[in-house]
Amino acid sequence: MNSLTITRPDDWHLHLRDGALMASVLPHTAREFARAIVMPNLKPPVTTVALAAEYRQRILTALPEGSDFQPLMTLYLTSGLTPDEVVRARDSGFVQGVKLYPAGATTNSEAGVAGLDGVMPTLERMAEIGLPFLVHGEVTDPAVDVFDREAAFIECVMVPLLQRLPTLKVVFEHITTRQAAQFVLEAGDNVGATVTPQHLLMNRNALFQGGIRPHHYCLPVLKREEHRRALMTAVASGSRKFFLGTDSAPHAQHTKETACGCAGIYSAHAALAFYAEAFEAAGAPDKLEAFASFNGPDFYGLPRNTGTVTLVRESWAVPTSYPFGEHDVVPLRAGESLSWRLAGQ
Ligand code: DOR
Ligand code: ZN
Numbered sequence: 001m002n003s004l005t006i007t008r009p010d011d012w013h014l015h016l017r018d019g020a021l022m023a024s025v026l027p028h029t030a031r032e033f034a035r036a037i038v039m040p041n042l043k044p045p046v047t048t049v050a051l052a053a054e055y056r057q058r059i060l061t062a063l064p065e066g067s068d069f070q071p072l073m074t075l076y077l078t079s080g081l082t083p084d085e086v087v088r089a090r091d092s093g094f095v096q097g098v099k100l101y102p103a104g105a106t107t108n109s110e111a112g113v114a115g116l117d118g119v120m121p122t123l124e125r126m127a128e129i130g131l132p133f134l135v136h137g138e139v140t141d142p143a144v145d146v147f148d149r150e151a152a153f154i155e156c157v158m159v160p161l162l163q164r165l166p167t168l169k170v171v172f173e174h175i176t177t178r179q180a181a182q183f184v185l186e187a188g189d190n191v192g193a194t195v196t197p198q199h200l201l202m203n204r205n206a207l208f209q210g211g212i213r214p215h216h217y218c219l220p221v222l223k224r225e226e227h228r229r230a231l232m233t234a235v236a237s238g239s240r241k242f243f244l245g246t247d248s249a250p251h252a253q254h255t256k257e258t259a260c261g262c263a264g265i266y267s268a269h270a271a272l273a274f275y276a277e278a279f280e281a282a283g284a285p286d287k288l289e290a291f292a293s294f295n296g297p298d299f300y301g302l303p304r305n306t307g308t309v310t311l312v313r314e315s316w317a318v319p320t321s322y323p324f325g326e327h328d329v330v331p332l333r334a335g336e337s338l339s340w341r342l343a344g345q
Contacts, residue, residue, distance in 0.1 A: 002313045003343070004276055004285060008305035009292035011036040011271065013134075013173055013194045013245030015264065016059060016071070018042055020325035023062045025250050028268040028322075030069035032342060034305040037134070037245070038071045040099055041108035045076035049088045052095050072096040072300075074134060078111055079118050083125035090131045096300055097132040097171070098122075102153075104140040106219040107249070107263055116161060123161075127168040132300060134171045137180065138220055147204070150220050151179040158183065162191070171299070174199065174247045176220040178230035184241050185234065192299045194245025195231055195291075197274035198265050198332065200282075203228045214261040215330050218249065221263075235291055236284035243296035246271045252327035267332045269322060273340040274332065276311050310343040 014029060014036040016022045029036055038059065040046035046055050052073040059071040074097045075081060075089055081098065089095035101112035113119055126133055138149035139156055162168065172184055172193040184193045198218060203225040206216045216222065235242050248271065249264030256262060267274055272292070279288040297304045320335045321328035 001280075001285060003310055004288065004340070005308050005310040006289035007293040008034045008307045008309055009244060009272065010034055010296050010305065011246050011248070011268075012171070012243050012296040012300075013037055013039065013196075013247045014268070015039045015041070015247070015249040017250060018055070018058065021250065022059065024322065024324050025248075025266070025268055025329070026059065026062050026069075027064050027067075029248070029271070030063055030067045032268075032272050032309065033069065034307075035070045035072050035302075037096060038073055040074045040076035041101060041106075043108055045078070045108065045111050046074070047076050047078050047081065047111070048085060049075070049092050049095060052089070053092070056094055074099045076101065076111065077113055077119060077122075079113055081119065081122050083122050086122055086126050086131055087129060090129050095131075096302075097134045098126060099134045099136070101136050102138060102140045102157075105136055105138050105149075109136070116157065120164070123165055123168060127165045130169060130301070132169040132171055134173055137172050137175070146221055147223060150175070150177050154179055154183050162187065166190075169299075174220060174245060175231065176223050177227045181230050181234040185239060187241075189241075192241045192243060192295070194247070195235055195242055196245060196247045196265075197267050197271060197278060198222065198247075199228065200231055200235065200278035201228075201274060214256040214258075215265065215332070215334065217256070217261060217263055218247065218265045219263040232278065232282045236279070236282040236287055238284070238287045238290065240290065240295045240298065242291060243299065244271075244275060244292045245296075250324055250329040252324055253321060253330050254327065256330070265332050266322075266329050269331045270318060270333070270338055272309070272311055272342055273338045276340040277338070311340045312343050313339055314341045315339055316341050
């Protein structure tokens with residue numbers, strides 16, 4: 001198999017940042033994807049429909065000439081997000097979900113909520129109107145081992161939440177464990193999950209390959225090989241519950257190569273090539289199209305894209321860095337070669 005043509009895909013989990021940083025990375029996503037769910041963890045976060053409208057406009061303005069890429073916006077869940085605001089979000093037509101960042105779980109999560117009890121009326125309204133709840137699924141208790149935080153979240157938060165609100169649409173974002181894949185498979189149709197390229201292609205050894213590897217550090221952190229295999233099995237099964245979400249999260253090189261480096265892997269420069277590699281390795285290249293182009297819009301209740309993109313088997317070298325505003329970002333597989341390339345690029 002030397003080429004793969006699929007319906008134009010979408011990225012259901014993306015960090016675009018803002019300003020000059022955004023302008024540097026946006027073309028990578030816009031050339032591969034028709035739409036992307038844009039994460040709201042800016043500083044300050046995108047907490048209202050008005051802020052989401054402004055951010056959306058800044059993205060549209062920064063797009064390369066002629067691009068028809070559509071940003072799908074999200075609101076950052078704070079204790080101040082009211083039930084009325086989520087109705088306004090749904091009515092806006094451009095806000096597609098509300099994102100949970102447990103306070104302290106990850107980059108720019110300080111404004112997040114400590115628990116869900118205080119926001120129940122808002123979540124109840126979201127369940128009523130069908131607005132998806134996008135969940136960073138990790139407990140933040142420092143006593144819980146960092147590699148166990150996702151599995152603990154299922155028991156401590158996800159199960160009780162869905163018992164209380166069984167119809168709430170939930171996207172379990174960037175799942176990393178066997179437990180999460182199993183939970184999503186066994187849950188109702190209102191529960192889906194995004195899977196990143198890094199969690200399909202790497203296990204936690206990649207953090208320590210010949211030395212400490214800050215560019216392989218993201219949250220949730222890479223897990224053991226048994227979990228990577230479980231994710232590969234899940235996406236290769238063809239289940240409609242799993243869809244493409246890169247979690248491409250650019251950080252300036254110097255903020256990762258430092259004594260306390262921040263979390264995030266940049267993958268937008270070659271997102272589809274990474275997924276093609278993963279699906280091929282899983283022996284299921286025929287399942288890539290639904291994962292990348294059908295399952296996401298079907299879950300969100302949005303139309304599937306028309307048109308196609310083609311990947312060709314052609315070796316190319318990933319640059320050691322890309323410009324990122326006035327800094328650089330080190331991409332996934334920097335300086336290495338990839339075996340799939342988007343045709344026409
Ligand atoms: O690795 C991550 N980076 N995980 C997140 O949850 C946030 C993201 C970011 O914004 O950099
Ligand atoms: Zn993310």
